[in-house]
Amino acid sequence: MAEVALRGVSKRFGAVEAVADLSLTIAHGEFVVLLGPTGAGKTTTLRLIAGLERPDRGMIAIDGRDATHETPAERDVTMVFQHYSLYPHMTVRENLAFPLRSPVLRTPEETIRTRVHQVAETLQIAHKLDNRATALSGGEMQRVAIGRALVRNPAIHLMDEPLSSLDAKLRADLRVELKRIQADLGATILYVTHDQIEAMTMATRIGVLDAGRLVQVGSPREIYENPVSLYVAGRLGQPRINTLPADLFPGAPAGAATIALRPEHVRQGSGRPARVERVERLGDQTRLHLTLDGHAIVTLAEVHTDLEPGDTLPVEPQNALYFDATGARIA
Amino acid sequence: MSGYSITEPSRRTKWLAGVLVAAYAVITLIPLLWIIATGFKSNTDAIAYPPKVVFTPTLEGYVNLFTVQNRATPAQLAENPPETWYDRIVADRGMVISGPSRFGERFINSVIIGFGSTFLSVLLGTLAAYAFSRYRVPLKDDLLFFILSTRMMPPIAVAIPIFLMFRWAGLSDTHAGMILLYTAVNLSLAVWLLKGFIDEIPREYEEAALIDGYTRFQAFVKIVLPQAATGIASTAIFCLIFAWNEYAFAVLLTSGTAQTAPPFIPTIIGVGGRDWPAVAAGATLFLVPVMVFTILLRRHLLRGITFGAVRK
Numbered sequence: 001m002a003e004v005a006l007r008g009v010s011k012r013f014g015a016v017e018a019v020a021d022l023s024l025t026i027a028h029g030e031f032v033v034l035l036g037p038t039g040a041g042k043t044t045t046l047r048l049i050a051g052l053e054r055p056d057r058g059m060i061a062i063d064g065r066d067a068t069h070e071t072p073a074e075r076d077v078t079m080v081f082q083h084y085s086l087y088p089h090m091t092v093r094e095n096l097a098f099p100l101r102s103p104v105l106r107t108p109e110e111t112i113r114t115r116v117h118q119v120a121e122t123l124q125i126a127h128k129l130d131n132r133a134t135a136l137s138g139g140e141m142q143r144v145a146i147g148r149a150l151v152r153n154p155a156i157h158l159m160d161e162p163l164s165s166l167d168a169k170l171r172a173d174l175r176v177e178l179k180r181i182q183a184d185l186g187a188t189i190l191y192v193t194h195d196q197i198e199a200m201t202m203a204t205r206i207g208v209l210d211a212g213r214l215v216q217v218g219s220p221r222e223i224y225e226n227p228v229s230l231y232v233a234g235r236l237g238q239p240r241i242n243t244l245p246a247d248l249f250p251g252a253p254a255g256a257a258t259i260a261l262r263p264e265h266v267r268q269g270s271g272r273p274a275r276v277e278r279v280e281r282l283g284d285q286t287r288l289h290l291t292l293d294g295h296a297i298v299t300l301a302e303v304h305t306d307l308e309p310g311d312t313l314p315v316e317p318q319n320a321l322y323f324d325a326t327g328a329r330i331a
Numbered sequence: 332m333s334g335y336s337i338t339e340p341s342r343r344t345k346w347l348a349g350v351l352v353a354a355y356a357v358i359t360l361i362p363l364l365w366i367i368a369t370g371f372k373s374n375t376d377a378i379a380y381p382p383k384v385v386f387t388p389t390l391e392g393y394v395n396l397f398t399v400q401n402r403a404t405p406a407q408l409a410e411n412p413p414e415t416w417y418d419r420i421v422a423d424r425g426m427v428i429s430g431p432s433r434f435g436e437r438f439i440n441s442v443i444i445g446f447g448s449t450f451l452s453v454l455l456g457t458l459a460a461y462a463f464s465r466y467r468v469p470l471k472d473d474l475l476f477f478i479l480s481t482r483m484m485p486p487i488a489v490a491i492p493i494f495l496m497f498r499w500a501g502l503s504d505t506h507a508g509m510i511l512l513y514t515a516v517n518l519s520l521a522v523w524l525l526k527g528f529i530d531e532i533p534r535e536y537e538e539a540a541l542i543d544g545y546t547r548f549q550a551f552v553k554i555v556l557p558q559a560a561t562g563i564a565s566t567a568i569f570c571l572i573f574a575w576n577e578y579a580f581a582v583l584l585t586s587g588t589a590q591t592a593p594p595f596i597p598t599i600i601g602v603g604g605r606d607w608p609a610v611a612a613g614a615t616l617f618l619v620p621v622m623v624f625t626i627l628l629r630r631h632l633l634r635g636i637t638f639g640a641v642r643k
């Protein structure tokens with residue numbers, strides 16, 4: 001558990017600038033989530049911190065010391081890989097014990113046994129401890145991979161979409177569990193996900209990456225309510241934020257090219273008449289697909305709404321977000 | 332695999348495949364069985380025509396293989412009555428054992444040179460293959476092609492230069508010389524075979540081990556080697572078979588101290604007329620080490636295909 005800081009870090013693969021001039025400080029005990037579409041440089045950022053890639057420029061500090069040239073073992077980090085889980089020639093138990101047996105830690109066998117058991121209980125894999133790592137379901141493999149990180153108490157946990165192949169219930173359980181571990185043990189975590197619920201519920205701060213650049217860092221609420229650009233605004237929100245020409249509604253500020261509307265920005269009952277195209281009842285929410293002057297708008301209705309396709313519903317923006325032609329926020 | 336799956340061949344296909352494999356095995360094994368049988372025949376049975384399938388087994392061939400004998404007069408025999416079972420076998424033909432033959436030594440030479448060069452080939456081959464697979468080696472492709480190109484002509488084509496080199500370096504008829512030679516010939520095969528196997532092991536396993544607190548070398552030993560076990564086992568078998576059976580260089584470069592079994596076995600024929608049972612006995616014993624080695628490593632060959640724990 002320690003502070004981890006990236007200062008002006010860049011990494012290029014041939015013509016691709018995977019990470020560009022990235023600066024980010026992850027405070028002790030923080031849970032930082034990295035968001036960004038595929039290829040944005042999330043995995044590369046984690047690999048740079050782990051020491052699996054050397055930065056072309058910049059420096060990486062762990063716990064106050066310059067770790068830029070340290071080996072992965074010296075950095076004292078864990079990593080849950082995106083496409084990878086386990087050592088195939090070992091059992092689950094051996095996999096979990098492997099980091100504890102390293103020459104760096106040299107844990108006594110007694111401690112190893114209790115740690116492995118604790119973690120296996122937490123992740124609900126205690127009954128699979130003697131399975132070969134290859135004789136597990138995808139979700140079980142992923143839990144063991146998380147377990148291999150949790151047996152240790154490192155400077156920082158790096159997790160690359162660790163819950164992505166789990167079912168909804170297990171994912172929800174582990175979300176709570178990871179958050180609890182982080183809160184109880186004061187663990188520092190840098191976490192990559194595409195899942196909005198994970199990002200919103202677990203993060204103390206979210207960093208948004210765009211083509212290797214960190215475009216905004218802030219609390220989940222800041223990122224959601226106060227995005228600096230159209231790109232950031234598009235990262236979060238279910239249903240997705242609606243982007244429309246600014247002149248579709250009156251009252252756009254000068255220079256605005258785009259108006260972006262989340263469901264809560266769409267006031268229903270007054271304003272311009274939109275046509276209801278489709279009503280999607282998802283159980284906990286009901287989505288309305290509207291068209292206005294040929295532009296599609298998706299918003300939420302009351303769960304048991306009477307609206308039906310073909311109906312007309314007047315809508316107007318309320319506290320909407322405005323962006324200029326380059327996508328920068330202006331209001 | 333249990334139960335039925337669409338990728339599992341049907342019962343009939345399996346049965347047919349079984350019959351074909353069995354038939355092939357019988358055809359290839361008959362000459363081998365004939366050699367083994369000949370080793371237990373008497374000299375007359377061995378050259379009997381029509382060939383004898385049923386015969387009274389005797390260890391005469393094996394005794395002849397391991398001993399040097401002299402003719403003895405009945406008086407001498409009466410004076411020194413045979414004491415052991417092998418003395419008796421020899422005495423029945425009016426001979427006495429005057430000492431052990433060279434076969435034992437030659438066989439041990441084969442073991443030292445065969446296994447020594449196999450060990451070296453696999454050790455160096457694994458290290459080189461790992462380096463080629465994982466590191467940015469300058470001129471990598473050219474080096475790999477060069478290594479392969481050493482196999483583009485039969486090794487014996489360079490026999491004369493090697494003969495001269497060995498004489499100049501004092502390696503003629505030495506164990507070290509033969510081990511070096513067979514290692515040099517086998518190394519290109521070992522590097523290429525093993526590189527293929529190591530390329531298949533995802534780097535992420537090693538990266539995970541580095542993060543888990545291990546050094547590069549420890550990760551190599553604990554993660555790469557176990558997963559390359561199949562490759563290492565099959566490479567070792569290929570290398571051993573080549574070094575074990577090699578004849579031409581052995582004839583050319585060894586004559587005494589370091590002579591291996593292959594050039595020695597044919598010389599048995601000359602020892603006491605046409606002693607086919609002794610030759611067959613030598614050939615039979617000669618087969619054993621490679622067979623045992625292969626059977627010991629079989630576990631790795633069959634178990635090799637692990638479905639890696641990689642999430643795709």
Ligand SMILES: Nc1ncnc2c1ncn2[C@@H]1O[C@H](COP(=O)(O)OP(=O)(O)OP(=O)(O)O)[C@@H](O)[C@H]1O
Binds near residue numbers: 017018039040082
């Ligand atoms: N070893 C490499 N060699 C060449 N290019 C690479 C390498 N690793 C990453 N890249 C490139 O760097 C960019 C960032 O890759 P990275 O893996 O960090 O993306 P990511 O944000 O993790 O994406 P995803 O969500 O798909 O996992 C991509 O354009 C990728 O093609």
Ligand SMILES: [Mg+2]
Binds near residue numbers: 160
């Ligand atoms: Mg990634």
